[in-house]
Amino acid sequence: MSKVILGENIEKFFGEGKEKTKVLDNITVSVEEGEFVSVMGPSGSGKSTLLFALGGIDRVDKGRIVFDGNELSAGKEKKLSDIRRTGMGFVFQQPTMLKNLNLLDNIILPAVRQDRGRIEQITKRALELMRQAGIEELAKRDITQVSGGQLQRAGICRALINKPKIVFGDEPTGALNSKSAETIMELFTEINQEGTAVMLVTHDARVAACSERVLFLCDGKVVSELRLSKYKEKDMKRRMEQVTGQMRVLGI
Numbered sequence: 001m002s003k004v005i006l007g008e009n010i011e012k013f014f015g016e017g018k019e020k021t022k023v024l025d026n027i028t029v030s031v032e033e034g035e036f037v038s039v040m041g042p043s044g045s046g047k048s049t050l051l052f053a054l055g056g057i058d059r060v061d062k063g064r065i066v067f068d069g070n071e072l073s074a075g076k077e078k079k080l081s082d083i084r085r086t087g088m089g090f091v092f093q094q095p096t097m098l099k100n101l102n103l104l105d106n107i108i109l110p111a112v113r114q115d116r117g118r119i120e121q122i123t124k125r126a127l128e129l130m131r132q133a134g135i136e137e138l139a140k141r142d143i144t145q146v147s148g149g150q151l152q153r154a155g156i157c158r159a160l161i162n163k164p165k166i167v168f169g170d171e172p173t174g175a176l177n178s179k180s181a182e183t184i185m186e187l188f189t190e191i192n193q194e195g196t197a198v199m200l201v202t203h204d205a206r207v208a209a210c211s212e213r214v215l216f217l218c219d220g221k222v223v224s225e226l227r228l229s230k231y232k233e234k235d236m237k238r239r240m241e242q243v244t245g246q247m248r249v250l251g252i
């Protein structure tokens with residue numbers, strides 16, 4: 001197995017002078033090709049900062065980030081945004097979609113920007129992803145005419161449109177009711193089973209229990225790591241007990 005993403009000895013500070021605080025403290029983490037990792041920890045422990053650093057959205061102050069053999073920390077801005085657009089997908093708690101475009105057009109946008117000549121093929125892929133996500137019939141709907149869960153499913157389709165090697169999610173189920181959250185997690189486990197690596201930040205033990213490795217952060221450090229097997233629905237009860245057990249040990 002090779003690493004799709006590696007963050008090595010990364011440090012990140014916020015603020016200046018007396019206010020300066022270390023938010024990531026010499027962290028080394030990696031995600032293997034096709035692996036599903038989640039990141040848990042108390043509020044303010046640095047989870048989102050870590051995700052944004054690994055995804056090349058924010059620069060780190062020390063250390064290096066290597067995506068699929070390319071060192072992001074040494075990259076030029078253009079190269080970095082190309083890697084982000086083609087090799088990575090991002091899903092946030094609140095999907096940021098363009099208001100003047102329908103769901104389908106929002107989903108194809110990252111691919112069309114890259115290659116206008118393939119619009120038919122891209123649309124076909126988008127509709128296939130929407131079918132998989134159970135929202136194909138909403139393709140022409142305005143983004144204001146769908147539920148939060150449906151919008152989030154569209155956000156995942158958009159993140160997958162360029163066939164990324166890894167999808168990063170920052171609390172992707174955080175704003176959803178439990179039924180919608182469950183559908184979103186089914187979608188994440190499905191895309192992972194198809195070979196896409198997934199890294200999710202979450203406060204929800206049920207979400208973390210879908211992954212195969214859970215990293216626990218505290219004060220900008222990885223303080224613990226829990227290894228689970230590859231997701232199987234029938235193991236859910238046991239997986240949940242493992243995650244919640246570790247959360248209790250760490251006082252989360």
Ligand SMILES: Nc1ncnc2c1ncn2[C@@H]1O[C@H](COP(=O)(O)OP(=O)(O)OP(=O)(O)O)[C@@H](O)[C@H]1O
Nearest residue numbers: 014015023041042043044045046047048049050201
């Ligand atoms: N842009 C910023 N400027 C200054 N401080 C920041 C910035 N972004 C985050 N921080 C601080 O860095 C620390 C880590 O933030 P981060 O959002 O990574 O935590 P988190 O573990 O994801 O928290 P939560 O679970 O509440 O989302 C916090 O103390 C936060 O206030």
